[in-house]
Amino acid sequence: MKSSLQLAVFLLLVLACKSPKTSGNMPADQKSLSPGNQALEGTWEADYVSGSGASFDSLFPNRKPTIIFNLSENKVSGNGGCNNFHAGFSMEGNNIKFQQPASTRMACPGNGEQLFFKALLSVTKFGVTENTLNLIADDIAVMRLQRKAVDSHTSQSSVDWPGNYRGVIPCADCPGIEITLRLNSNNTYEMQQTYLERNIAPITSSGNFSWLDNGSKIVLDSEKDKRRFQVGENRLFWLDQDGKRITGALADKYVLTKQ
16 A cells, blocks of 8 residues: 555656746747737837937938838848838847848938948847837847837728729820739739820839838839829829829829729
8 A cells, every 4th residue: 555655756757857837948939929029010100210310300311110010921121211121030039130231222321321221230129118119239239110000091001902903094196005004912013004096015123112101102212203102992093293183184194993
């Protein structure tokens, strides 16, 4: 009887040693779902970037840098104050490391965007307090961002806009210009312009586009003329150089329809 009791106690001790521990051994996929990490999801707008004695507004006079976190794919996208960018990142707990960003190549005034990307690549940790995100390098905050609320009723968030669009716009010396434009969910595009009844090859272009006016309009960043469209339900409205809808007798001709 005594030996049986000793054996039972021994087996209980062995099972206790083999049972999983709840602290210090959390798998990487579980760590990525911790509340602190989930707080990163969404769009953030910078109001401080280190590396210069100049004011933030003078570094970014036209547009504040933004970072959009996609935690399901470990990717970020956004704008550095001038060019659109995207990059991967790795994260464990509150430690984070960004990969070298890929960006559009517009010429930009000043060095604000350079400082933004330099600060981003130096980041090793992050901290979120309510709606403020601090990106940290060597225990020093090199960037501060505020959570940017997204209007749930904008075209960007409420319209099924990715896809192929087609239309024929007026042409001064031909029957029309056939436009086919594909918008991709990662904010890239491919466009083809075909001059009807003219013996020239179609003009093709591709690149990134940005959202304007809180998500109601887009601009094709890689086009020389920065072509703009207003995004509607299954339609794109061609805008003039001032970013306004074209009016008059030919207004209906400046519309691309989703295919």
